[in-house]
Amino acid sequence: MTTIHIRNLEIVTLDDAGTILHDADLVVQDGRIAYVGEAPPDLRADEVVDGSGRVAMPGFVNAHCHSPMTFERGWAEDLPFDRWLNEKIWVAESALTPDDVYWGAALAACEMIRSGTVAFNDHYFYMDRVAEVVRESGLKAVLTWCVFGIGPEAEVGPGLEDTVEWIKETHGTADGRIRTFLGPHSPYICPPDFLSRIVELAHELGQGIHLHLSEDSEQVTQSLERHGMRPVQFVDSLGLFDVPGGVVAAHGLALNEPDRDILAEKGVHVAHCPITYMKLAMVFPPLRPRLAAGVRVCLGTDGPGSNNDMDMFAVMRQTALNEKYLMLDPEALPGDTPLRMATQNGARALGFEGMGALVPGAPADLILVNLDAPHMRPIHSLIANLVFAAKGGDVTDVMVDGRWLMRNRELQTLDEARILYEAERHAQAMVRRGMRQMREYRG
Ligand SMILES: [Zn+2]
Known part of the structure; x- marks a missing residue:
């Protein structure tokens, strides 16, 4: 049994009572939190860590992202959504290879660990390659292989039936660190019978679903024209919210009261990604009506292209x-x-049991944040400092299932120098190929 004893910590437990501890101990045994507050006097630890000047908190859960899209960071700037997508994102992605996905996700993994994320909910293509990154990095993830259902030539990589084989092989692997969801892109792209087939498969496989839902009023208008129902009501009529593994719906911005009531009643997790909305100048309402209705809200970064x-x-x-x-x-x-919202709500959405609070018995998925920095002093409120002053670069240490993924700002599981080099090289080559293909296609 491996025992790690971290001493002299400030601890934001995020337990039900919101307990905050000062100059406290945190003991991890075999991947789980054993003691919070005071360690037993006769404790024998394999590793003793001085946590002075650090605050421990649960690690972040990124509830909606497209991690390989790091290769499009800075590639599609200052454009309205349709031009952002058609002239830049799709052009680059038309040249996407499985290797690009691997290096893009590896770059994302370095960045996520460095900024204190312990688990992420990914929605993209070639998820077999992202699974490699999750295995190697020590992170936890729900991997969703995005499918469109509008013909084999539209799919990136295999279609639905082959991703089902991949789900069977992958769900629950890496000691339970890798989970999977079925991934229809959205009700505005996927045909109704395809969505119904996915609902059927989710029941067969005991899987959840991760999709984009009701992102703007145009999608609502289109859904009313096509189906006589708003997007939320339409996918509900297909039984999509009743699947055994739960549903994560990205965005859910254009909702009316009945929509909110359905999402709340069905326990759908809505992943809110405000930086994308602001950057692409999308209309987005406050969260209060959703929270008041009882909708479960978690947070995500969305893709680094936006x-x-x-x-x-x-x-x-x-x-x-x-x-x-x-x-x-x-x-x-x-x-x-x-x-x-940024930790335990995301953990619930992803189905990681017990994650998101520093309490005995919980998995040791935690981060230490530096308090010895000008913007983190004085400490009138640890919570306010963490919410309004801290930055990703303040994270010093990251632990997942009791294993250090970063110690004193040094990554422990990934070869960062090589990943930076390969990610740069693959990203540049990919956008060049995409541009060339587009020129040839247009003649
Ligand atoms: Zn998205």
Whole structure:
């Protein structure tokens, strides 16, 4: 049994009572938290760590992202959504290879660990290659292989039936660190019978579903024309919200009251990605009506083509600021609410049992954040410092299932220098290929 004893810590437990501990111990045994507060006097640890000047908190859970899209960071700037997508994102992605996905996701993994993310919910292509990155990095993830259902030539990589084989082989592997969801892109791209087939498969396989849903009023208008129902009501009529593994719906911005009631009643997790909305100048409402209706809200970075980073501190802070501003209410999303959204709400959405609170028995998925920095002093409120002042670069140490993925800002599992080199090389080659193909196609 491996025992790690971290001493002299400030601890934001995010337990039900919101307990905060000062000058406290945190003991990890065999991948789980054994003691929080005071270690037993006769404890024999394999490793003793001095946590002075650090605050421990649960690691972040990025509830919606497209991690390999790091290769499009800075590639599609200052454009309206349709031009962003058609002239830049699709052009680059038309030349996508499985190797690009591997190096893009590896770059994302370095960035996520460095900024304190312990688990992510990925929605992209060639998820077999992202699974390699998850295995190697020590992170946890739910991997969703995105499928369109509009003909084999439209799919990137194999279609639905082959991704089902991959799900059977992959779900629950890496000691349970890798989980999978079925991944229809969205009801505005996927045909109804294809969505129904996915619902059937989810029941057969005991799987959840991760999709984009009701992102803007245009999608609502289109859905009313095609199906006589709004997107939320339409996918609900197909039984999509009743699948055994739960549903993560990205965005859910254009909702009316009945939509919100359906999402709440069915326990759908809505992943909120405010930096994308602001950068692409999308209309987005405050969270209060969704929260008041009982909708479960978690946070995500979305893809680095539209964010442009994967720093959950930034997303959490942006969420709190937007809510206060949009509601014209400085009391909106008070206290540790944004921290809980960015950690335990995401963990619940991803189905990682017990993650998101530093309590005995929970998996040791935690981060240490540096307090010995000018912007983190004075410490009137650890919570306020974490929500409104901390940055990803303040994370010093990251642990997942009791294993260090970063110690004193040094990555322990990934070869960062090689990943930076290969990710740069693959990203440049990919956009060049994409541009060339587009020129040839247009003649
Ligand atoms: Zn997305």
